Amino acid sequence: MISEGLGVPPSLSAIFVIILSVPINFLAVRWVMHQNYTPQMLWHKFQLKAGQLTQPKIIFLWLISSATVALFLGYHPKLEITLRSAGGQMQLTQIQPFTHSTESTTQQVLSGSRTVVFYPSNKLARSLVLDTSGFKGSVQLLRVDYEYLGLRKNIRSGSIKNQLDETGEILAISIKVPVIVTIFGLIPWLITGLFVFILIKFWPRQLDQHHSATSWAVAWVVFCFSIFAYQVVWLSAWLPLWDDWRYYSNGHFSLINERFNWIFASSNDTYFLTGATIDWTLLKVFNGDFFAIRIFALIALAGFLSFAIALLLHFSRNFTAVALIFLSLCISSAGYWGHTGVAYHQMLPILLFTWSLWQLTKISTQRPSTPVHLVFFASLALAAGLAYISGPIPFISLGIASLVIKTLQWLQARSEIIRTNQDGNHWQPALLTLSLVGVAAMVIQLGIVISRQGSLLERSHASVTVMPTEARFWWFLAGLYGRATGLHSTSVWLDLLVVTLFFASLIFLAYIAYRNRLSTHERQTLLIAIACGLGAIFYVCMVSAGRSGLAPRDATSWTQIAAEAKSRFHYWWLAALLPIFFALTLEFVKLNATWRRRITLPLIFSLILFKSNQILIEDPQQFKSVKLKEVSGINCIRTRWMEAQHDKSKRYDCIDFYPGTLNGFLKTIIARNLEPATEIFQYQKPLSE
Numbered sequence: 001m002i003s004e005g006l007g008v009p010p011s012l013s014a015i016f017v018i019i020l021s022v023p024i025n026f027l028a029v030r031w032v033m034h035q036n037y038t039p040q041m042l043w044h045k046f047q048l049k050a051g052q053l054t055q056p057k058i059i060f061l062w063l064i065s066s067a068t069v070a071l072f073l074g075y076h077p078k079l080e081i082t083l084r085s086a087g088g089q090m091q092l093t094q095i096q097p098f099t100h101s102t103e104s105t106t107q108q109v110l111s112g113s114r115t116v117v118f119y120p121s122n123k124l125a126r127s128l129v130l131d132t133s134g135f136k137g138s139v140q141l142l143r144v145d146y147e148y149l150g151l152r153k154n155i156r157s158g159s160i161k162n163q164l165d166e167t168g169e170i171l172a173i174s175i176k177v178p179v180i181v182t183i184f185g186l187i188p189w190l191i192t193g194l195f196v197f198i199l200i201k202f203w204p205r206q207l208d209q210h211h212s213a214t215s216w217a218v219a220w221v222v223f224c225f226s227i228f229a230y231q232v233v234w235l236s237a238w239l240p241l242w243d244d245w246r247y248y249s250n251g252h253f254s255l256i257n258e259r260f261n262w263i264f265a266s267s268n269d270t271y272f273l274t275g276a277t278i279d280w281t282l283l284k285v286f287n288g289d290f291f292a293i294r295i296f297a298l299i300a301l302a303g304f305l306s307f308a309i310a311l312l313l314h315f316s317r318n319f320t321a322v323a324l325i326f327l328s329l330c331i332s333s334a335g336y337w338g339h340t341g342v343a344y345h346q347m348l349p350i351l352l353f354t355w356s357l358w359q360l361t362k363i364s365t366q367r368p369s370t371p372v373h374l375v376f377f378a379s380l381a382l383a384a385g386l387a388y389i390s391g392p393i394p395f396i397s398l399g400i401a402s403l404v405i406k407t408l409q410w411l412q413a414r415s416e417i418i419r420t421n422q423d424g425n426h427w428q429p430a431l432l433t434l435s436l437v438g439v440a441a442m443v444i445q446l447g448i449v450i451s452r453q454g455s456l457l458e459r460s461h462a463s464v465t466v467m468p469t470e471a472r473f474w475w476f477l478a479g480l481y482g483r484a485t486g487l488h489s490t491s492v493w494l495d496l497l498v499v500t501l502f503f504a505s506l507i508f509l510a511y512i513a514y515r516n517r518l519s520t521h522e523r524q525t526l527l528i529a530i531a532c533g534l535g536a537i538f539y540v541c542m543v544s545a546g547r548s549g550l551a552p553r554d555a556t557s558w559t560q561i562a563a564e565a566k567s568r569f570h571y572w573w574l575a576a577l578l579p580i581f582f583a584l585t586l587e588f589v590k591l592n593a594t595w596r597r598r599i600t601l602p603l604i605f606s607l608i609l610f611k612s613n614q615i616l617i618e619d620p621q622q623f624k625s626v627k628l629k630e631v632s633g634i635n636c637i638r639t640r641w642m643e644a645q646h647d648k649s650k651r652y653d654c655i656d657f658y659p660g661t662l663n664g665f666l667k668t669i670i671a672r673n674l675e676p677a678t679e680i681f682q683y684q685k686p687l688s689e
Contacts, residue, residue: 053207053218054313056358060306066222067229067298069195072188074234075149076119081130082143087111087642089134092118108638109135111645113142114682130173144175148184207313210320213604217324218309220608224328225305227615229298232337235623237630238291239676243268244341245658247279248288248665248676255280256288256672264448269546271448274387275345288674290341297337297344300351305331307354308580314361315525316583318591322600323583325607329486330575332614333622343569349391350576352384353535356395357528360430369430377433385441389449390539390573392442397534399435401527402428408514427524464549468541475558476548477540479565484574486610488566492558502578505585506533512588522588529584536577543570633657637666637680 053059079092087110094103109116120128132139141162144155159176207215246253252261255276262276279293286292305327312323336343356377363369369377385392466473481502482495509530512518518526550564565571591599636654652662669677677683 053204053215054310056306056310059218059309060302062222063225063302063305064299065195066226067302069192070226070230071233072191074230075188076121076234077184078147079118079120079128080143080145080147081116081118081141082113082145083109083116084113084140084142085109085111085132085135086137088132088136090116091131091134092120093129093131094120108635110638110641110682111136116682117679128175128177130175131171132173133171141173146177149187151184209317210313213321213600214313214324217321217604218313221305221309221324221328221331224331224611224615225302228331228337228619231333231619231623232294232298235620235627236294236333236338237626238294239630239634239657239679240290240341241626241630241633241656242340242658244290244293245662245665247283247290247342248669248674250664250668254668255283256668256674266448266452269449269453270389271386271445272342272345272388274348274383274391275342279342286675288669288672288676290676293341293344294337297341300344300347301331301337304347304351304354304576307351307358308576311354311357311361311528311580312583315521315528316587318589318596319583319586319600319603322603322607323579325604325611326579326582327576328611329484329607329614330572330579332486332572332575333619335569335572335575338569338622339626346388346390346569347572347576348387349384349394350573352380352387352391353394356380356398356434357531360427361524363426363430368426374429374433377430378437381434381437382441385438385445389445390542392438392445393538393542394531394535395434395438396442397538398431398527398531399438400534401530402431402435404510404530405513405523405527408510411514427527465545466548467545470548472548472561473544475561476565477544478558479562480540480543480571480574482562483566483571484578486575486607486614492562495558495562501582502533502537505582506530506537508588509533509585525584525587529581529587532577532581532584536574536581539573540570629656634680637662641681 053062081090088108089106090109091104091106103121105118107116107118141160144160146153146155155175161174163172163174203219204215206212240247246267247255250257252265253267255262262280263273265276266272278296282292282296283289308327309324312320312327316323332338336345336347359373359377359380363373381392381395384395466476468474478495478499481498482491485494485498487494509526513526513530547568547570548561548565633654633656636656637652640652640654652666653660654662658665666677666680668674670681673683
């Protein structure tokens with residue numbers, strides 16, 4: 001990175017890093033000596049910190065580090081071939097040194113001076129063959145570079161051999177891979193070995209007040225996230241798809257021009273200021289590279305998982321392992337990470353909601369909320385409310401849950417208990433702040449959306465609005481609940497089972513609030529459980545009203561409507577909230593150890609089976625399908641570009657990239673020399689690099 005950023009050779013960059021590390025290491029050693037830490041003490045201290053899985057920041061570090069290791073394992077070196085030609089098809093064939101097996105990939109090359117980028121697989125030493133027989137005329141090879149982990153290695157002419165035909169034209173180019181690239185190929189395996197060693201040494205075998213299976217359930221979630229990160233990055237698309245392209249327009253959705261019309265832009269029944277602000281920052285920092293947004297979406301998912309796991313470990317004791325494995329089902333390509341990158345905006349409210357819930361747990365009689373805390377709570381609720389039209393729902397649900405509990409206890413003539421229960425006092429200011437800001441954000445959302453789109457009571461952007469008086473509404477709702485189990489099955493009985501369990505649990509929680517004398521911890525558990533349940537049902541009702549109209553109006557089959565519901569990513573909120581809801585509900589169910597074991601083991605086995613099918617079959621298929629659409633879109637644009645050299649009226653209509661014409665978007669990214677244009681049009685890199 002230093003080599004590229006400063007424009008200096010890698011050798012000088014390495015010397016610079018070594019020189020810089022000397023004073024840093026000196027200061028670090030002096031600090032350790034000043035603290036009187038021995039190596040054994042430092043090791044023990046690090047082990048204690050790494051094992052604090054009840055802290056979101058520690059869980060987040062485990063998630064990010066495991067994902068980073070997984071990405072290293074899938075890392076591909078970059079092969080940059082700078083050439084001048086009349087355009088054509090170039091095929092890269094990788095030949096293994098011992099088995100002589102081959103792997104081939106083909107790329108269309110535009111005419112003129114271009115830099116063609118390939119990503120050979122990260123294996124041991126091999127030779128590469130570039131087949132240029134598909135080019136229209138002569139090929140002039142200008143430069144060949146390898147880039148690995150930010151370090152660039154130029155392939156000298158002695159390692160490049162041209163295979164000529166009878167007329168002297170180049171048919172193929174043989175490239176010998178440098179030894180240094182082979183050595184670098186071992187780095188990911190060394191990093192993986194180090195991480196596995198740290199994992200074995202530092203991962204806690206037992207968590208306080210939890211069964212031994214709980215710590216391994218957390219490890220399962222970490223493992224699933226690392227696999228998911230690998231699949232998102234190495235199997236799926238990097239470029240914008242469909243709605244993502246709006247960021248590169250010159251209209252009011254544009255994030256790359258110097259205007260800020262996007263601040264008040266709304267679309268698809270929602271106002272999305274929070275996500276647009278994040279995306280604007282990322283595109284500015286990374287020169288319009290949309291891949292940065294896809295990486296941030298993964299980081300946001302890791303943040304949600306960190307808070308959700310911490311909440312489960314804090315409030316749940318009996319079925320925590322089951323809830324954690326259930327939670328892993330939300331790490332799926334069928335959620336907001338399977339196609340368009342901007343879809344992650346819809347998960348930001350849940351991330352901010354779980355963050356708020358975790359901050360609530362820090363408030364106690366000894367540490368009451370301060371004005372600074374209330375401002376922070378208001379910021380979280382406002383950011384969630386402005387992220388999506390559904391964003392205010394969890395925070396409004398939190399206020400309703402608190403009001404419901406108070407009302408039920410008042411009806412039972414227990415007002416004196418409320419006065420003496422300190423929980424009602426030290427959480428009340430924060431709850432009031434979160435719910436009021438949620439209501440205000442909903443007013444803002446509805447005001448902006450209705451002013452631009454019209455009444456949502458008549459129709460959404462996708463279809464007519466369906467009211468609860470129609471059967472389609474309830475069938476769609478039940479289908480979403482069934483989809484939260486991780487299954488695509490359109491079984492009526494599965495959907496009915498999940499819906500029945502959900503409403504029965506809500507009624508049971510209301511009974512607990514009405515009949516039982518609760519401790520502070522139980523009251524907090526009850527509040528969060530009801531808030532998650534209400535947030536889930538309110539959200540699903542909103543989605544059913546706006547999207548069940550996509551099913552045929554004359555549909556009389558549950559299967560037809562359930563299939564439409566389960567094909568959409570809106571189920572994700574349920575997959576995120578239901579594990580917390582059910583786990584906290586079961587805290588109030590009195591079961592002995594034998595019955596808990598009888599229920600836990602089949603549930604864990606079934607959920608792991610569902611998740612394994614997701615990891616091994618569903619997610620790879622989905623991501624590879626999206627990658628093929630990206631490749632098809634790139635080839636379509638390049639073909640249209642070649643045709644446009646003779647016919648300027650050609651339109652860039654590539655349905656795999658965008659349902660309309662791409663002319664305006666491509667013109668903008670080319671004029672501003674943004675990263676998508678560099679990749680799509682193979683712009684030649686300066687030879688000084």
